[in-house]
Amino acid sequence: MQACKISISVQRENFTVSDEQSALQSGLEPGGASQTPGAIVSFVGLVRDEQDAEFGALQSLQIEHYPGMTEQALGDICQRAGAQWQLIGCRVVHRVGSINSGEQIVLVMTAAAHRGDAFCACEYIMDYLKTAATFWKKACYESGARWVAAQDSDQQRLQRWAK
Amino acid sequence: MALSVLYFASLREQMGGASQRVDCIEGESIAALAKRLASSRPDGGAALLEPSVRAARNQQLADRTELLCDGDEVAFFPPVTGG
Incomplete structure (x- = not known):
């Protein structure tokens, strides 16, 4: 079985998907142990625009880990x-x-021989x-802030991976 | 004999700090430590005893029944909300 090259960064700085893809691909150059990918899938999570009934428009998320x-x-x-x-x-x-509304939060990029x-x-x-993963978000609105609650739906989504 | 205790997110705010060092009691479980920490607080530390609070021992998710050793790092935190 071939090895999967894994790279993880937890960082304050923003990221550029094209740069990350170039770095991932150049790390998988032929000549090493790995083969050349035929498919790369990227997921990017963004800070959603959101209105809170009590505190107004979302300004930013504070993410702690x-x-x-x-x-x-x-x-x-x-x-x-x-x-x-x-x-x-x-x-x-x-x-x-601190990450402002509309900015990127997370990137997951996977490379494989085939897209499936x-x-x-991903x-x-x-x-x-x-x-x-031990991250926590605090949502900062125009006139107040509150910690984001965990969603039951996120737990439920895991069940489809159980076999 | 000491343990390093960490709190994150809402629990850090409710416990009034990110970390504290406490004496290690030989054979104490994580659940017993949580009770000890909560009862040492003027407000009774109810936030720490919430059933939703998770614990980690030496940076691995841990069951409340796990027993602690001198030098362990124990963390308490609410359910995670990354991504």
């Missing part, structure tokens, strides 16, 4: 995805700190990231 545990949890999720599908490479970037594996693995990683 548990340094060390977060990176380890993301690495574990990617490793499980790599074992379940024929992944060649996988890149996860998650931002922390890349699509499934969705699997995102579903587990939502429920098992």
Whole structure:
């Protein structure tokens, strides 16, 4: 079984999808142990425009994490995805700190020989990231702030990966 | 003999700090530690005893029945909301 090259970043800075894709591809150059991908799937999560009945329009999200545990949890999720599908490479970037409405929060990029594996693995990683990686969001509105509550629907989505 | 205790997100705000060092009691479980930490607070530390609060021991999700050792890092936090 081929190895999946995994790369994880938890960072304050924004990211550029094209740069991340170039970096992922150049890390998978032939000559190394890995094969050249025939499919790359990218998921980008953004800060949604949102109105709160009490506090008004959303201005930004404050994202906090548990340094060390977060990176380890993301690495574990990617490793499980790599074992379940024929992944060649996988890149996860998650931002922390203050992120304004409309900005990028998270990138999950998966590379495989064929699209089916890349699509499934990307969705699997995102579903587990939502429920098992130690990040917390605080939503800051025009006139107040509150911690975002975990969604039951995110837990329910995991059931489709159970076999 | 000491444990390092960390709190995150809403729990950090409710507990009034991100971390504290506490004595390690030989053979104490995570559940017993949470009770001890809560009862040492003027407000009774109800936030820490919420059933939704998760615990990690040395950066791995942990069951409340796990027993603690000297030097362990124990974290308490609400359900995660990343992505």
